[in-house]
Amino acid sequence: MADSDGGVIDLQRLRRSCSECSLRTLCLPAGISGDDLAQLDRVVRSRMPLDAGDALFHAGDAFEHIFVVRGGCLRTAQPADDGAEQLIGFHLPGELVGLEAISDGRHYLDAVALERTSVCAVPFTQLEQVASSVPGLQHQLLRIISREMAHEQRHLVALGRRVAEQRLAIFLFSLSQRLQAAGYPGEAFHLSMSREDIANYLGLALETVSRLFGRMAEDGVIAVERRDIRILDRVRLSELAGQPDCGPDPQGGEASSGPL
Amino acid sequence: MADSDGGVIDLQRLRRSCSECSLRTLCLPAGISGDDLAQLDRVVRSRMPLDAGDALFHAGDAFEHIFVVRGGCLRTAQPADDGAEQLIGFHLPGELVGLEAISDGRHYLDAVALERTSVCAVPFTQLEQVASSVPGLQHQLLRIISREMAHEQRHLVALGRRVAEQRLAIFLFSLSQRLQAAGYPGEAFHLSMSREDIANYLGLALETVSRLFGRMAEDGVIAVERRDIRILDRVRLSELAGQPDCGPDPQGGEASSGPL
DNA sequence: CGTGAGGTTGAAACCACTCAAGAAGGGTGG
């Protein structure tokens, strides 16, 4: 999703602090400044970028860090005995990964980069300590966690639809909104995940996803060229998704407007 | 789920403190004692029990409290324009409700009691304040939130299965484990939700759920009598669910064992 | 004892899945 910057490893970047990060208003530092931000900065560690296919963690690994996606895209999936897996989430810039492992102290998901992806690692124990002394950080952490739950719940809504086209519409609509929130164009974007991943994510066969892309393109709702998507008719897409278009013109419908 | 105690409103009970609550080891007070627990106790408010069908909150309501189920069962659902809704979760004793509304400051789900249900209400702002001064509470709050995310993710896994029987098996298996965690028998229990709710929760038609109960009973996996369920063959149920039986005999399989 | 909500059961239609083959890149090595 949205090109990670070039191929050269920029060591300068790895040292970049939260205060200089373009995602700071979305991420943990939101609403924090001065000395408090410095405290946070001291525990956050940038990591070397992951290449596509690289794992951030595996099921069974000890839980030590919360991760924040800074650029690129990750997928988390629950492996099954027979090698099958269920895709749990795609994670875009500004989003947190690893929260579900707090309670066990151990990951039960695999997290893998779908493209060149950079993340910040936040040692959980230290994060808790800083959050205790910086109420603004605690608040922002809870806000972000809540946002992640809302993402998951939209995924649940998608999977609950019986008609495959609705599921895909919800997926595309939600992805568009999340990309926009992360500062990328929401109308035209590149899918970093395969048809197979989308199918798994939506509980469909990959052939169905492929056919659906074709049909939605025929209908003029979207344009598809391999993994490049352009939303041509946002209203129709939101109708398919069964959700009010809370896009550029949020017309005050407070009650029924879903989560991001 | 599990009878809420009688019908008489026990005012004494409404004043009962966390330190006397049977759920305290599952709930926010876990690992907290003494003066810290007293601080928490001061902000937690028991509520008059809800009757079946009563709403705890509606989509559109301002978010002010986190709720903890003390007894009974709640369902949360996302309403849609056309009156349809997607069921998001069932909430058993010891579980939190309302977390997804933190980020918006507004609920977008409806929460309704499925039977006579008592809850504690925790004003969120005050909870944050106490959590700042009581690190153990902050930690426990994050642990519980993580547990709730794990519940949701198991729901995702269920909805991702293509075969209806697997979805129902995962639902029953998961419900059994959660009831056990809450201190109720996990082998035999009463469903407080209708077939329609289960179907909605699993993305199926209610007739399919009905037929599935019949088939699983024929196969000797469970016994069904109206809403009373008894698990007869836990191994076969867990196989259907596609998950190792992490029941009474957890055989050390760390990596592949799913969340609760 | 009527009534209605909730649940079961049956038959037919349909949508999505499976199996299968082919097309379209993208990468590698000669």
Place this chain on the structure above:
DNA sequence: CCACCCTTCTTGAGTGGTTTCAACCTCACG
């Protein structure tokens, strides 16, 4: 630069599980 391979995606045809529509049952309740 082209040939080749491999992965990914598309497209087609047939099958089957789930949905839909409909009737009937059962129990709780007034």
